[in-house]
Amino acid sequence: MKLVVVSAGLSVPSSTRLLGDRLAAAVVGRSADTVDVEVVELRDLAVEIAHNFTNGFPGRRLAAAIDAVTSADGLIVVTPVFSASYSGLFKSFFDVIEKDALAGIPVLIAATGGTARHSLVLEHALRPLFAHLRAVVVPTGVYAASEDWGAEGLDGRVERAAGELVGLMQGLSGVRTAAADDLTVVPFAEQLAALNSPSGD
Numbered sequence: 012m013k014l015v016v017v018s019a020g021l022s023v024p025s026s027t028r029l030l031g032d033r034l035a036a037a038v039v040g041r042s043a044d045t046v047d048v049e050v051v052e053l054r055d056l057a058v059e060i061a062h063n064f065t066n067g068f069p070g071r072r073l074a075a076a077i078d079a080v081t082s083a084d085g086l087i088v089v090t091p092v093f094s095a096s097y098s099g100l101f102k103s104f105f106d107v108i109e110k111d112a113l114a115g116i117p118v119l120i121a122a123t124g125g126t127a128r129h130s131l132v133l134e135h136a137l138r139p140l141f142a143h144l145r146a147v148v149v150p151t152g153v154y155a156a157s158e159d160w161g162a163e164g165l166d167g168r169v170e171r172a173a174g175e176l177v178g179l180m181q182g183l184s185g186v187r188t189a190a191a192d193d194l195t196v197v198p199f200a201e202q203l204a205a206l207n208s209p210s211g212d
């Protein structure tokens with residue numbers, strides 16, 4: 012399976028990239044299949060993204076990044092919080108990707124910020140963006156504020172979200188909870204059909 016991490020961190024080292032790496036490691040650790048991980052650093056593509064808006068054509072590195080993202084079996088997308096939302100660089104990258112190119116791809120959304128007050132960015136910005144792109148967003152998003160690093164709770168969210176992404180990547184939507192010993196499994200094709208049904212049934 013191919014897992015692609017899209018990191019919109021700007022600094023070096025970057026807490027955004029660190030969170031992406033932790034999530035990817037958790038996915039690899041929870042998967043029974045071999046997972047090939049590729050990281051797309053948007054910081055390195057900023058100029059090519061801007062040029063794509065002005066001339067309509069992706070440069071060589073941007074084209075390779077777009078191909079990696081659109082051919083992935085699963086995505087982890089991580090952005091720093093800017094002005095209570097995703098960064099402009101993060102949004103610009105997904106703006107240059109063809110419409111419907113992410114349809115049906117499982118996506119784990121994550122963000123980093125200086126304060127826990129911005130944790131709702133996952134629900135009011137990232138989840139609607141990827142729902143609009145028709146990706147399949149896992150239920151658990153992961154937000155890491157400055158105080159979360161090394162604190163109790165972050166590891167649990169990382170592992171839960173990783174488990175949900177692995178389930179979707181393997182064509183399942185079952186999640187084992189601590190309160191139940193049995194695994195409820197719904198084939199991925201059946202889940203997609205339900206999502207695309209006009210009645211929602």
